[in-house]
Amino acid sequence: MTLRRAGWFLSLPALLLVALFLILPVGATIFATFLEPKGVFAPYVDFFRSGFRRAVLWRTLEIAVITTALSLVIGFLVAFVVSRTPGRLRSILIIAAVFPLLTGVVVRSFAWLIILGKNGILNSFLIWLGVTDTPFTMLYTQGSVIVAMVYLFVPLMILTLVGVLEGIPDDLIQASASLGATPAATFRQVVFPLAVPGLIVGAVLVFTGSFTAYATPSLLGGEKQMVLGTLLHQRAMVAFDWTGASTVAAIMVVVTVLVVLGMTRVAKRLNPMAT
Amino acid sequence: MRTPIPLPLIAFTVLVYLFLMGPLVIVIGAALSDTSYLTFPPQGLSLRWFEKIFEMAAFRRTIVTSLQIAFLATALALLIGIPAAYALNRYRITLPTWLSTIFVLPVLVPEIVLGFSLLRSVAVGNDLPIFATLLVGHTLIVLPYCVRVVSASLASFDFSIEEAAISLGSPPLKTFFTIVLPNIQSGVIAAFILAFITSVNDVSVSLFLTGPGVSTLPIQILAHVEQFFDPVIASVSVLLMLLTVTVMAVVERTLGLTFLAK
Incomplete structure (x- = not known):
């Protein structure tokens, strides 16, 4: 009995902080969207009736899906190489992935602003090469947002997957090769299935991160490429339309929760040993 | 081979x-x-763009605020996170499994939603000053790091050492500070430093919790970039990278950087 009380007593302050300042306020934001005088689902009807907001939701999903897919492929291939690299070089490769990850989102997005601008480095380079006379418009396109987001999330994917891939014994890969499988077949039929739980964790992290991002789409997409994050900010801080902002917030939470729950279920089905 | x-x-x-x-x-x-x-x-x-940072009052002010918030939020999160992590490891069987999920919630809930909700319910709804709300928001987002990293340290701690000290007559609180804490020291340092940098770099929560005289460095950078396109932001970015290097050096000394790759 005392043991039980001690455990609760020690976790109580942290529990209270999360309950009072996260669960209650976020719950209140979502709950408030159902208390509109116009009707229970009125804010959602408004949201989905507006062609602009539907486009924003669709664009956000598109950017998040493409970013996740690209980060998965790049992260998986690189993590495989890192996990099979010996000693010192491996540490250097890990450090080179940790450094960008710990450098803030604003700094890393700003870097792409210098690169992709109208008088930016990439355009100057292309003009110098003679590829073009007039600079391309690269900023404020969906492509620029995706490039910067992939840049943002590849290190996270590498670090998530290196641990998983290192857990795959080398013997297994050699056994597959000695039984006559080509490297590509070994990769596809041995390494990939064993890495699935890690790939799912990585996919969830990247999808939720890019789906709810603010700084990157704001810097590189601007008003032209509005996504849910920038729409939420614009509704709340520019238009002072708190119901509209709360509706966007609720949609974000619902999609995030659905993706996390859905992917956890998929992970369980594919690998009963995984959590 | x-x-x-x-x-x-x-x-x-x-x-x-x-x-x-x-x-x-x-x-x-x-x-x-x-x-x-x-x-x-x-x-x-x-190096003139580095000097320029400190000549601009808005940058000086937001750098100070960012460091204050990061320091206070991390200290608070450790103050409540270490006991929670201890409870989760020491009294695991007596606590429900959902309890550890609660401490991961700040990572699960989109930060931008948390920031907006704190503005709506806490800063405006309950009239808490902006600085205090900002501090609460940052404490929340760094709490999962503190609980997780300290938990990882405690997982390899042998609690029978603590029991031995207590059975020899050492009071529980004193035992915690003289026996348990020194053993999880590296975890606590790593948690501090990871939480600190997470707070300094945060955008989505701070975005809504800035007001007259209160703003953080990343928010100031975003505001500056909207109007000017000069090398000041590049030099601020370099300062932030230097902070990252320091953080990595500390993590390397305490836990080893491979800790981050799992």
Whole structure:
């Protein structure tokens, strides 16, 4: 009995902080969207009736899906190489992935602003090469947002997957090769299935991160490429339309929760040993 | 014997690492340029854009606020996170499994939603001052790091040592500070430093919790970029990278950087 009380007593302050300042306020934001005088689902009807907001939701999903897919492929291939690299070089490769990850989102997005601008480095380079006379418009396109987001999330994917891939014994890969499988077949039929739980964790992290991002789409997409994050900010801080902002917030939470729950279920089905 | 890695895969990895490092090198170059516009490679080397940061009141003020918030939020999160992590490890069987999920919630809930909700319900709804709300928001987002990293340290701690001290007559609280804490010291330092940098870099929560006189460095950077396109931001970015290097050095000393790759 005392043991039980001690455990609760020690976790109580942290529990209270999360309950009072996260669960209650976020719950209140979502709950408030159902208390509109116009009707229970009125804010959602408004949201989905507006062609602009539907486009924003669709664009956000598109950017998040493409970013996740690209980060998965790049992260998986690189993590495989890192996990099979010996000693010192491996540490250097890990450090080179940790450094960008710990450098803030604003700094890393700003870097792409210098690169992709109208008088930016990439355009100057292309003009110098003679590829073009007039600079391309690269900023404020969906492509620029995706490039910067992939840049943002590849290190996270590498670090998530290196641990998983290192857990795959080398013997297994050699056994597959000695039984006559080509490297590509070994990769596809041995390494990939064993890495699935890690790939799912990585996919969830990247999808939720890019789906709810603010700084990157704001810097590189601007008003032209509005996504849910920038729409939420614009509704709340520019238009002072708190119901509209709360509706966007609720949609974000619902999609995030659905993706996390859905992917956890998929992970369980594919690998009963995984959590 | 190791399996050889196919050559195209190695080439691809090299390209990806160039992609990861290139933009950061460009920012460093742009920060050192003597020109009044952003350019790379730098034309003429100068540190004047670093001096410029400290000449601008808005940057001086937000750097101080960011450091204050990061320090206080991390200290608070450790103060409540260490006991929680201890309880989760020591009294695991007596506590429900959902309890540890609660401490992960701040990572699960979109930060931008948390920031907006704190503004709506706490700052406006309950009239809490902006600085205090900002502090609460940052404490929440760094709490999961503190609980997780300290938990990882406690998982390898042998609680029978603590029991031995208590059975020999040492009071529980004193035992915690003299026996348990020194054993999880490296975890606590790593948690502090990871939480600190997470707070300093945060955008989405701070975005809504800025008011007259209160703003953080990343928010000030976003505001500056909207109006000016000069190398000041590049030099601020370099300062933030130096902070990252410091953090990595500390983590390397305490836990080893491979801790981050799992």
